[in-house]
Amino acid sequence: MAVLIDTTGKSEARAICVRFDNKPDALLEILHAVQKADGYLADGPLREIADALNISRAEIHGVVSFYHDYYRTPPAKHIIKLCRAEACQAVGSEDLASYAKSKIDIMDNGAGDAVPVGVADVYCLGNCALGPAAMVDDKLFARMTPEKLDAIVTVLIENRS
Amino acid sequence: MTAPVKVYVSGDASALSVGADDVAQAMETMATQRNIELVVIRNGTRGMLWLEPLVEVETPAGRVAYGPVSLEDVPSLFDANFLRGGEHSLAHGLTEKIPYFARQERLTFERCGVIDPLDLDDYEACGGLTGLRKARSMAPSEIVDIVTQSGLRGRGGAGFPTGIKWKTAAEQKSEKKYICCNADEGDSGTFADRMLMEGDPYSLIEGMVIAALAVGADEGYIYLRSEYPHAAKVLRAAIKKWEAAGHSGQGADGAPAFKLHLRMGAGAYICGEESSMLESLEGKRGQVRAKPPIPAISGLFEKPTIINNVLSLATVPVILEKGADHYKHFGMGRSRGTQPFQLAGDIARGGLVEKAFGVTLDELVNDFGGGALSGKPIRAVQTGGPLGAYLPVSEFDVQMDYEALAERGAMLGHGGVVVFNNTVDMAQQARFAMEFCEIESCGKCTPCRTVQSIIGFSPRLRSRIICKPPFCMNA
Numbered sequence: 001m002a003v004l005i006d007t008t009g010k011s012e013a014r015a016i017c018v019r020f021d022n023k024p025d026a027l028l029e030i031l032h033a034v035q036k037a038d039g040y041l042a043d044g045p046l047r048e049i050a051d052a053l054n055i056s057r058a059e060i061h062g063v064v065s066f067y068h069d070y071y072r073t074p075p076a077k078h079i080i081k082l083c084r085a086e087a088c089q090a091v092g093s094e095d096l097a098s099y100a101k102s103k104i105d106i107m108d109n110g111a112g113d114a115v116p117v118g119v120a121d122v123y124c125l126g127n128c129a130l131g132p133a134a135m136v137d138d139k140l141f142a143r144m145t146p147e148k149l150d151a152i153v154t155v156l157i158e159n160r161s
Numbered sequence: 162m163t164a165p166v167k168v169y170v171s172g173d174a175s176a177l178s179v180g181a182d183d184v185a186q187a188m189e190t191m192a193t194q195r196n197i198e199l200v201v202i203r204n205g206t207r208g209m210l211w212l213e214p215l216v217e218v219e220t221p222a223g224r225v226a227y228g229p230v231s232l233e234d235v236p237s238l239f240d241a242n243f244l245r246g247g248e249h250s251l252a253h254g255l256t257e258k259i260p261y262f263a264r265q266e267r268l269t270f271e272r273c274g275v276i277d278p279l280d281l282d283d284y285e286a287c288g289g290l291t292g293l294r295k296a297r298s299m300a301p302s303e304i305v306d307i308v309t310q311s312g313l314r315g316r317g318g319a320g321f322p323t324g325i326k327w328k329t330a331a332e333q334k335s336e337k338k339y340i341c342c343n344a345d346e347g348d349s350g351t352f353a354d355r356m357l358m359e360g361d362p363y364s365l366i367e368g369m370v371i372a373a374l375a376v377g378a379d380e381g382y383i384y385l386r387s388e389y390p391h392a393a394k395v396l397r398a399a400i401k402k403w404e405a406a407g408h409s410g411q412g413a414d415g416a417p418a419f420k421l422h423l424r425m426g427a428g429a430y431i432c433g434e435e436s437s438m439l440e441s442l443e444g445k446r447g448q449v450r451a452k453p454p455i456p457a458i459s460g461l462f463e464k465p466t467i468i469n470n471v472l473s474l475a476t477v478p479v480i481l482e483k484g485a486d487h488y489k490h491f492g493m494g495r496s497r498g499t500q501p502f503q504l505a506g507d508i509a510r511g512g513l514v515e516k517a518f519g520v521t522l523d524e525l526v527n528d529f530g531g532g533a534l535s536g537k538p539i540r541a542v543q544t545g546g547p548l549g550a551y552l553p554v555s556e557f558d559v560q561m562d563y564e565a566l567a568e569r570g571a572m573l574g575h576g577g578v579v580v581f582n583n584t585v586d587m588a589q590q591a592r593f594a595m596e597f598c599e600i601e602s603c604g605k606c607t608p609c610r611t612v613q614s615i616i617g618f619s620p621r622l623r624s625r626i627i628c629k630p631p632f633c634m635n636a
Binding site for chain 1: 174175177178179210211213346347348349350351352355387388389390391424425426427428429430441442443444445446447462503504505506507508511512534535543547577579580581582585590593597601603
């Protein structure tokens with residue numbers, strides 16, 4: 001039998017919506033929470049969110065595709081966000097980014113199925129006096145060099161579960 | 162039995178990025194090993210980021226600074242008896258006598274780096290809550306008058322007089338009004354909002370409560386960019402403690418009279434623009450709204466809304482505390498008070514410098530900043546973020562205030578100063594600015610949506626983007 005709407009996934013989307021009182025204005029927060037739980041935003045949870053908040057799937061698609069933070073496909077397990085904004089450019093972030101991209105399996109915006117480490121561009125991490133800056137799993141790094149990057153990648157790959 | 166020595170190690174994200182956590186941990190471990198009683202307090206940062214991890218020791222004369230301290234330095238610091246302010250190659254004497262710090266005029270950042278960010282008693286002991294108590298004893302219109310008289314202008318970049326904005330919202334007849342804090346600090350080279358939220362979050366919350374009293378609002382939002390997870394953690398804890406202490410006032414049902422929410426952005430530069438921030442807060446795509454109506458008349462959920470930058474709101478308590486005249490006394494021309502400047506990029510002493518308006522770019526970059534970190538000659542300085550301007554060295558005599566910068570075709574923006582050395586390719590920077598506009602365009606207005614495509618299609622145009630002094634590209 002054809003399944004028209006797959007709502008059988010294990011996503012906690014519905015519970016998360018309830019936590020936010022099913023309020024449409026909390027959509028960004030809900031998407032963040034679902035992505036944190038599932039790793040990315042799959043079709044099933046998005047349908048559930050649309051249903052819970054009583055807004056159209058098109059509206060949700062509009063929001064998800066607008067913001068850079070949301071992934072529609074499973075991203076790499078760890079994403080190294082490299083700052084590419086001006087203050088970091090002034091201290092060599094562009095060379096660092098090319099190095100990173102030559103070294104690491106790059107998926108666009110860090111997205112890539114089952115890849116342990118990905119690289120993504122971000123524009124400003126607020127560490128502009130100590131650039132080039134990077135962020136890995138919410139941890140901020142300063143004065144990045146190719147050597148430091150290699151060390152971070154090694155640790156991430158060794159610790160992968 | 163003497164009281165344990167207090168040691169301050171910053172818990173600011175920038176300090177953590179250079180290993181402050183490890184240093185704090187090592188201090189505690191070594192103290193235990195040597196049977197010394199000490200308390201490590203995780204304060205915000207003083208803003209001297211090139212000295213981070215900065216370790217400060219409380220002595221009878223004041224706090225003595227050591228930095229930048231690495232893990233390897235910890236044993237030698239103990240050997241040098243640093244807990245009594247002993248001599249060491251990393252010692253800088255009293256923190257507040259370090260010229261970089263001593264020459265600043267700290268009003269907004271008075272407590273940042275001094276207190277434990279989440280300790281409300283510490284906050285109160287250092288002048289916190291005084292402004293709010295005064296505001297509670299005043300009529301709402303009096304609060305608005307003081308803010309207007311202080312000359313405070315929007316620190317987000319537009320420089321609109323804060324008092325006038327508040328007056329407009331206060332005059333609206335509505336059963337519901339909102340206070341929104343714009344903490345979507347996206348311009349490269351700016352980190353003052355983050356530093357304040359991590360180092361002195363209560364001053365921002367206090368400013369929001371004062372704003373609520375002034376305009377008659379009972380609900381507020383802080384819209385924080387998702388690139389600042391550390392600030393989010395601090396703010397969440399701060400809001401909880403603040404409300405538990407009853408500082409937001411009590412409504413009829415025992416709930417806080419002013420309910421404050423923290424909302425995270427999702428990586429969109431445009432949401433630093435106030436109307437797209439409102440859209441985002443309503444759970445929509447962050448596209449700009451047409452004005453009028455201005456948000457003070459019809460903003461969040463079409464209700465009268467005050468939208469101010471973190472620094473504007475966090476400056477309100479000190480204005481109430483010390484009076485409009487005290488604040489107005491700083492600054493020049495129509496730019497009154499102080500501006501937290503942020504020195505970034507290729508600069509030897511990067512960090513935050515809060516100074517009265519009127520300081521020259523040369524003083525900031527060379528006297529405070531110590532020139533380029535790389536030692537190379539400086540070619541240009543970007544002010545005002547990606548949509549601001551690049552100023553060549555010949556313009557370094559410009560006095561930093563809203564009008565003086567505008568006269569030179571530049572802008573102050575959020576106070577970021579990004580230094581580039583002579584290896585920078587200015588044409589490439591111009592192309593980057595346009596690429597950035599297109600990547601971050603919300604799609605509403607043509608210039609940033611299509612400029613890159615037009616240039617992209619035409620190699621001739623592409624090659625002709627060569628910047629001539631003063632490298633201005635204020636579109």
